[in-house]
Amino acid sequence: xxxxxxxxxxxxxxxxxxxxxxLTIESHHLRLPGGKEISDWKWVKTxxxxxxxxxxxxxxxxxxxxxxxxxxxxxxxxxxxxxxxxEDPIVAAQRELxxxxxxVSAEWxxxxxxxxxxxxxxxTGHLFLAELCQYVGGEVNDDLEDQEKxxxxxxxxxxxxxxxxxxxxxxxxxxxxxxxxxx
Amino acid sequence: xxxxxxxxxxxxxxxxxxxxxxLTIESHHLRLPGGKEISDWKWVKTxxxxxxxxxxxxxxxxxxxxxxxxxxxxxxxxxxxxxxxxEDPIVAAQRELxxxxxxVSAEWxxxxxxxxxxxxxxxTGHLFLAELCQYVGGEVNDDLEDQEKxxxxxxxxxxxxxxxxxxxxxxxxxxxxxxxxxx
Numbered sequence: 387x388x389x390x391x392x393x394x395x396x397x398x399x400x401x402x403x404x405x406x407x408x409l410t411i412e413s414h415h416l417r418l419p420g421g422k423e424i425s426d427w428k429w430v431k432t433x434x435x436x437x438x439x440x441x442x443x444x445x446x447x448x449x450x451x452x453x454x455x456x457x458x459x460x461x462x463x464x465x466x467x468x469x470x471x472x473e474d475p476i477v478a479a480q481r482e483l484x485x486x487x488x489x490v491s492a493e494w495x496x497x498x499x500x501x502x503x504x505x506x507x508x509x510t511g512h513l514f515l516a517e518l519c520q521y522v523g524g525e526v527n528d529d530l531e532d533q534e535k536x537x538x539x540x541x542x543x544x545x546x547x548x549x550x551x552x553x554x555x556x557x558x559x560x561x562x563x564x565x566x567x568x569x
Numbered sequence: 570x571x572x573x574x575x576x577x578x579x580x581x582x583x584x585x586x587x588x589x590x591x592l593t594i595e596s597h598h599l600r601l602p603g604g605k606e607i608s609d610w611k612w613v614k615t616x617x618x619x620x621x622x623x624x625x626x627x628x629x630x631x632x633x634x635x636x637x638x639x640x641x642x643x644x645x646x647x648x649x650x651x652x653x654x655x656e657d658p659i660v661a662a663q664r665e666l667x668x669x670x671x672x673v674s675a676e677w678x679x680x681x682x683x684x685x686x687x688x689x690x691x692x693t694g695h696l697f698l699a700e701l702c703q704y705v706g707g708e709v710n711d712d713l714e715d716q717e718k719x720x721x722x723x724x725x726x727x728x729x730x731x732x733x734x735x736x737x738x739x740x741x742x743x744x745x746x747x748x749x750x751x752x
Contacts, residue, residue, distance in 0.1 A: 562745030
């Protein structure tokens, strides 16, 4: 028989730090199962984002070599970006894929949506697998980022993942999930 | 030939919000390659943490059904917790595994350490695979969390992962990486 597990309830919340639209900190007053209360649970809000594992019609994974502020040195990366206000996650994924790589995909699979911090939120990442990718015309828009395209086979992706060469948690989650599904 | 990719340089930093030891917000003054500067890049500090994929001598994955504040409803979960000040990540992983499950492992594999937010940090998760787990005596310490142990086969883990039943990004990364390595 399954145990009854009750959620934490948020009784009230207030904003205690704001740097809109990038970062907002809230203080939540919580009630836990059994009645215990926590009066000042910090909650972190940042924009939700997408990451895309892009595989072309030859089975090659379209990745990048780039810098990322939270990672020391150069890292391998995948397509990603913030979801615009009101934008559907799949639309953001399709937009970012084409902006960053000039690829379009004929076969999209949702790999799930996950908060990056189970305690404080910190934004939800929507992960996608985009297969049968092909080039369209136009120019790449790479925002602030200095990045270089790199094409990897499935076994090269597996090797790089296991060596820790993809340096950010949601990229690792997306790629490993994609490999699990494709295996 | 590989393109030269330069890092962003932090010229100065100041703390703009503090709720020690759980959450600190800094403002960083950055210089980008080419000389462009960003005067107020927000950086989020939370304690680093570990997650452990625990597999016993029968090949069963030791997971939980639990609530987690950032996830709606009940989620499947794995062992996890914050690293104490000065503690080695593998020691934290071994400590948390035994505290939460009363298991010890005879075969530890590091699955990598990854910031959860590539732009703002938000803490680094150290992921581990613990194989050949066996019970030791003693009582479970489950902190604030109301959780129920659940044992899953490898194919049940794969199915639950693909169905989005593990609700937090680092848990998904750890489990999917473990499946990739074990396959």
